[in-house]
Amino acid sequence: xxxxxxxxxxxxxxxxxxxxxxxxxxxxxxxxxxxxxxxxxxxxxxxxxxxxxxxxxxxxxxxxxxxxxxxxxxxxxxxxxxxxxxxxxxxxxxxxxxxxxxxxxxxxxxxxx
Amino acid sequence: xxxxxxxxxxxxxxxxxxxxxxxxxxxxxxxxxxxxxxxxxxxxxxxxxxxxxxxxxxxxxxxxxxxxxxxxxxxxxxxxxxxxxxxxxxxxxxxxxxxxxxxxxxxxxxxxxx
Numbered sequence: 001x002x003x004x005x006x007x008x009x010x011x012x013x014x015x016x017x018x019x020x021x022x023x024x025x026x027x028x029x030x031x032x033x034x035x036x037x038x039x040x041x042x043x044x045x046x047x048x049x050x051x052x053x054x055x056x057x058x059x060x061x062x063x064x065x066x067x068x069x070x071x072x073x074x075x076x077x078x079x080x081x082x083x084x085x086x087x088x089x090x091x092x093x094x095x096x097x098x099x100x101x102x103x104x105x106x107x108x109x110x111x112x113x
Numbered sequence: 114x115x116x117x118x119x120x121x122x123x124x125x126x127x128x129x130x131x132x133x134x135x136x137x138x139x140x141x142x143x144x145x146x147x148x149x150x151x152x153x154x155x156x157x158x159x160x161x162x163x164x165x166x167x168x169x170x171x172x173x174x175x176x177x178x179x180x181x182x183x184x185x186x187x188x189x190x191x192x193x194x195x196x197x198x199x200x201x202x203x204x205x206x207x208x209x210x211x212x213x214x215x216x217x218x219x220x221x222x223x224x225x226x227x
Binding site: 004006009032034036041042043044045046049089091093100101102103104105106 | 153
């Protein structure tokens, strides 16, 4: 039962343009959604999060949008830079203490110079 | 300040063997979670340790067990290895009142079962 889904395994974007990564979820009990970025041979690093009571959170070039009615969230990166090339994981969590993270399968983003 | 460290980096075992993976959390963190990331998949939660006790467990068989030491470091043990146990095993630490939103991951241990 895949509760968090990333339907695009890969995405290529021209440098300077906007990258949009999508994520869908099925569990209405999730309270927070997070995006992690992973380079080869490194562990995932936290990028940005959003509470389920909000619809947008912005941090520099990164903005996450949440549409609760559609159970959909997206990560926007603008402008995209070559260093953004990585695998991006969407994750969700229920805020009851130190709960487990439920991850999607990831999207490999490639920024074309 | 050292982040989360894991050892070994790579490991090759044969079916039926047992393996122990190690994790040292980030300084100031008291909670350790383990995840399994199979090829082409996202990390899957195995279990979490806090105050030397298993606090929560994912959908993994009893062949997967763990331990947390008084210094908060942790071990993941897998018995009777199967080919399907081949994966990247990630350790994440959190704590200091921040909860899981502040989980920091180590680089992982790549386990290959032949």
